[in-house]
């Protein structure tokens with residue numbers, strides 16, 4: 001893999017090592033996208049220090065929110081959702097199955113389970129540190145008769161680990177660099193509970209490079225574009241949202257994107273309403289807000305992305321003109337819940353005006369997509385307020401660093 005950025009071939013050639021990772025099972029698709037950014041940053045730091053590290057993409061599956069019945073949603077490669085060539089222009093990545101092939105079998109040399117410190121912050125003082133420690137939680141891995149460790153490896157049941165340790169870690173992703181260089185010298189290392197590590201530099205240049213490289217798979221973008229053209233009278237040429245297939249050349253000026261003649265709405269429900277959160281609106285109040293925004297911005301169409309199920313009927317009754325992306329059973333089989341969610345995000349990202357749900361990572365990822373497309377921040381960083389919420393703080397504008 002010579003010729004990758006940050007990897008000058010040394011006299012004896014670089015060593016090829018593999019970094020794998022996984023995230024706490026309950027975390028959703030959009031938080032996982034955020035963890036990818038942290039780990040990509042770690043791999044870049046490792047490569048700057050000489051060794052030829054490759055990031056192995058953790059297959060998608062078994063996500064709590066992917067509830068479509070009769071769909072087998074495990075072992076899904078990243079290529080179904082993202083453009084691999086785009087990811088690779090940022091940091092070397094391979095799919096898990098490629099790793100198995102290159103590595104000569106489904107073996108991971110070392111699993112490192114990341115955890116916090118059992119004692120918490122000592123003296124209430126926060127400092128960056130990492131130490132080998134006894135495992136705090138009950139191990140999710142069990143030893144088999146041959147002495148290998150078995151566990152959840154993204155649904156690849158034949159995968160085994162040769163060794164497992166727990167590390168208490170507190171700090172940014174790059175605190176793992178010395179550990180992965182000096183303490184652990186095996187070829188393939190998997191960091192489990194990788195969300196334990198923090199961003200090296202949230203919303204900095206490196207963050208945005210990785211975020212910009214996470215281009216949705218082309219077939220999903222095309223379906224979204226066809227839907228926009230057919231139901232929302234929205235085309236890139238008319239809306240000033242022309243996309244460059246090469247993200248490294250995509251640098252739209254803030255405010256240059258006009259967007260399609262519709263209001264984009266992300267209305268997160270399910271667990272957001274079960275907890276009776278005060279920052280989430282009732283359906284009635286949400287529809288009232290939608291109507292007032294349509295009037296204010298002179299938009300006749302509204303596109304709604306939502307995870308609501310029973311409530312959808314009520315929503316349709318209150319807002320009969322709303323447009324949703326509703327795939328047929330056959331399309332759903334092909335796209336899966338993850339693909340449908342991406343198409344919803346893509347359509348919201350192209351609306352003239354967008355309003356999302358308070359602290360939903362699904363909405364946050366739409367903000368970023370709109371930032372990349374060059375929308376004016378006023379049209380993006382908006383959220384619904386709870387019916388009785390006193391101070392309804394609006395989302396933060398994160399500017400791209402190119």
Ligand SMILES: Nc1nc2c(ncn2[C@@H]2O[C@H](COP(=O)(O)OP(=O)(O)OP(=O)(O)O)[C@@H](O)[C@H]2O)c(=O)[nH]1
Nearest residue numbers: 028029030031065305306307340341344360361362
């Ligand atoms: N198709 C579709 N799916 C949605 C929508 N909102 C939420 N979902 C689904 O619900 C999941 C939960 O949202 P995520 O943002 O990914 O999960 P999370 O990281 O727990 O984030 P939060 O939204 O902050 O809970 C998504 O991954 C989707 O599977 C939506 O508007 N459309």
Ligand SMILES: *[C@@H]1O[C@H](CO)[C@@H](O)[C@H](O)[C@H]1NC(C)=O
Nearest residue numbers: 130131132167178179182183
């Ligand atoms: C790594 O090795 C150094 C030097 O031997 C040691 O001091 C340190 O505790 C080790 N760190 C971890 C996380 O194992």
Ligand SMILES: *[C@@H]1O[C@H](CO)[C@@H](O)[C@H](O)[C@H]1NC(C)=O
Nearest residue numbers: 110132162163164165183184
């Ligand atoms: C397992 O990994 C730990 C930490 O890297 C190491 O100290 C130990 O020797 C390894 N055990 C085996 C059997 O390789």
Ligand SMILES: *[C@@H]1O[C@H](CO)[C@@H](O)[C@H](O)[C@H]1NC(C)=O
Nearest residue numbers: 232233234235238239261300
């Ligand atoms: C679609 O948009 C164009 C301008 O971009 C406009 O001229 C046309 O009337 C619109 N068509 C419909 C059906 O709204």
